[in-house]
Amino acid sequence: QVQLQQSGPGLVKPSETLSLTCTVSGASISSYYWNWIRQPPGRGLEWIGYISHSGSANYNSSLESRVTISLDTSKNQFSLKLNSVTAADTAVYFCARAAAAINWFDPWGQGALVTVSS
């Protein structure tokens, strides 16, 4: 059974960098596409981007200038970095797997609330 687990600070100061890691168990990160998706409180889901098993990344154009997704195959993890954060970046951040680049998301991690506040 594939499981994803997010980890990282729950509080980030404005203008700083949000960093989260997703640890994958039950599947090799050297296959599939690995996504980050977020959900602001009380609002809908927003796709942030993905990184492929080969390390190529694709980002939401609205966030592309601030986001980096990377792979660590030695730890079977992938990571999200979002710089220059503001209060608008406060959200629950989910990691999720997709079988191909343009595909459904399954499974998802449990989510990690990140609050941007001084």
Added chain:
Amino acid sequence: SYVLTQPPSVSVAPGKTAMITCGGNNIGSKMVHWYQQKPGQAPVLVIYSDSDRPSGIPERFSASNSGNTATLTISRVEAGDEADYSCQVWDTNSGVFGGGTKLTVL
């Protein structure tokens, strides 16, 4: 950018049928996926590729996609179906979600 429109809320009595729509320009030409999300939990895939059910999802969940509207149908609704439901597509290599619909079981 591509926009998916869902009604904010749908209410249905137990045992009845709920229909949740997802509107988008020529959405029928795209593959639509549906997710169920209960409070405080991660989304769960309930329909993929317009109308396929993952293993473990009851047959009561079905979906269709044509023209400008995709529809998720939940038959014989149960109290445990109360949740937010979101549709999702890919457009120009970017993931797009609808705003979500809160299903209330009366």
